[in-house]
Structure formats: C-alpha cells, structure tokens
Amino acid sequence: MLLEAPCSGEGVIRKDSDDLENWSLSSTEAIAATQHDLSESVFHALKSGGMLVYSTCTLNKIENQQVVA
Numbered sequence: 534m535l536l537e538a539p540c541s542g543e544g545v546i547r548k549d550s551d552d553l554e555n556w557s558l559s560s561t562e563a564i565a566a567t568q569h570d571l572s573e574s575v576f577h578a579l580k581s582g583g584m585l586v587y588s589t590c591t592l593n594k595i596e597n598q599q600v601v602a
Contacts, residue, residue, distance in 0.1 A: 534575050534578065534583065534585050534586070535586045536571060536575045536588065538568040538571055538572070538587065539568070540589040540590055540596050541593070543593055544589075544591050545590055561596065565595045565599065565600055568589070572585070587601055
C-alpha cells in the first residue's frame with residue numbers, strides 16, 4: 534500500500550513566501566500526528582506479508598523518521 538501523506542510541504546516551501554511566513558512548529562507537529570494516525574490505520578489494513586510505502590513532500594524528521602519510528 535502507498536501512503537502519500539498530507540504534509541507541511543517544507544520540501545517545496547521556497548516556492549511560496551506565504552507558506553514560509555505561516556510555518557510553525559506546532560502546525561508541523563499537528564500534521565505529524567495526522568500522519569501517524571493515517572500510517573497506523575494503513576498498517577492495520579495490510580495483508581500479512583504486505584508492504585507499506587510512506588511518502589511525504591517534506592524534509593523534516595518530525596514528519597518522516599519520527600512518524601515511521
């Protein structure tokens with residue numbers, strides 16, 4: 534299963550100065566919580582031996598490594 538999770542978009546934030554001005558740690562943490570919930574739901578829906586591919590368009594550890602861990 535592929536989970537292309539909604540994210541903060543930090544990987545493309547340089548394209549829109551409004552996004553950079555509206556960025557906050559608390560919003561990133563809230564998005565990470567949503568990502569965690571989604572990945573947990575998808576994980577439980579996998580068949581035995583199935584594979585979960587997790588993808589975001591961000592670069593930060595909060596939304597990537599920490600969610601996967």
